[in-house]
Amino acid sequence: MSEFCVEFRQVSQFFGRQCVFKQLDLQLPQQQVTALVGPSGCGKSTLLQMINGLIWPQAGEVRVLGVPLDWQRLSEQRRTMGYAVQHIGLFPHWTVRHNICVMAILEGWSSERQAARLDKLLDFMQLDAALLERYPHQISGGQAQRVGLCRAMFLDPPLLLLDEAFSAVDPITKVDVHARFQAIQAEEPRSVVLVTHDMQEALKLADWLVALAPGAVLQQGTPAQIQAQPAHPQVARLLEAR
Numbered sequence: 104m105s106e107f108c109v110e111f112r113q114v115s116q117f118f119g120r121q122c123v124f125k126q127l128d129l130q131l132p133q134q135q136v137t138a139l140v141g142p143s144g145c146g147k148s149t150l151l152q153m154i155n156g157l158i159w160p161q162a163g164e165v166r167v168l169g170v171p172l173d174w175q176r177l178s179e180q181r182r183t184m185g186y187a188v189q190h191i192g193l194f195p196h197w198t199v200r201h202n203i204c205v206m207a208i209l210e211g212w213s214s215e216r217q218a219a220r221l222d223k224l225l226d227f228m229q230l231d232a233a234l235l236e237r238y239p240h241q242i243s244g245g246q247a248q249r250v251g252l253c254r255a256m257f258l259d260p261p262l263l264l265l266d267e268a269f270s271a272v273d274p275i276t277k278v279d280v281h282a283r284f285q286a287i288q289a290e291e292p293r294s295v296v297l298v299t300h301d302m303q304e305a306l307k308l309a310d311w312l313v314a315l316a317p318g319a320v321l322q323q324g325t326p327a328q329i330q331a332q333p334a335h336p337q338v339a340r341l342l343e344a345r
């Protein structure tokens with residue numbers, strides 16, 4: 104197994120004439136929570152979307168779990184990645200249960216296996232089973248976000264991609280959801296790539312921090328290393344923005 108969950112090798116990404124990344128090399132560690140932090144527009148979500156093949160770079164290679172992303176095998180490779188995004192909603196015409204279990208249904212899981220996984224995740228995310236038969240418009244934003252996390256983790260993927268996935272909850276619920284995320288990470292360790300604007304959240308949850316500026320990696324290391332020795336004034340500014 105590769106020591107990296109994700110590798111960007113000489114990756115270039117343009118939107119029209121705008122260059123977001125030029126010949127980027129970046130490696131993210133296995134079995135750790137990596138937080139990508141940086142100012143708005145620096146390319147954090149673009150990196151996440153390149154990992155799951157939503158954006159295909161114009162040059163270079165993206166390797167996931169040691170294997171280059173491959174158009175022909177993308178749907179198979181995506182099954183190894185859970186993806187939870189703040190603004191990607193749940194399917195409105197499906198119940199919460201169906202939204203959470205959809206991938207398991209497609210994979211042919213038995214109803215007993217689905218029920219056992221559902222119980223575990225609802226417990227971890229402190230979601231009441233009574234919500235399962237509701238539709239997404241009948242639950243709160245914070246509940247919907249936790250439902251999205253359950254969906255992303257349902258198949259127990261080795262890689263979890265989280266784009267601002269904790270941002271729609273109030274500060275008290277956030278503390279609780281963080282604790283629950285840490286508990287599930289302790290029980291089912293997996294590689295996680297977390298995009299967040301919340302530096303407190305990054306420092307609390309991440310084992311590895313990648314500080315970005317537009318088109319560039321400014322510094323990476325453990326939160327303790329980066330806090331002790333910010334390598335760039337922009338990194339120091341990011342740390343101050345807590």
Ligand SMILES: Nc1ncnc2c1ncn2[C@@H]1O[C@H](COP(=O)(O)OP(=O)(O)OP(=O)(O)O)[C@@H](O)[C@H]1O
Nearest residue numbers: 118119123141142143144145146147148149150300
């Ligand atoms: N589909 C797209 N078409 C054109 N430009 C895009 C597209 N997606 C992103 N961009 C541009 O690429 C740059 C990086 O965007 P990205 O969303 O990755 O940044 P970000 O760091 O995640 O920002 P934020 O923190 O505000 O979410 C921005 O300048 C953005 O406007």
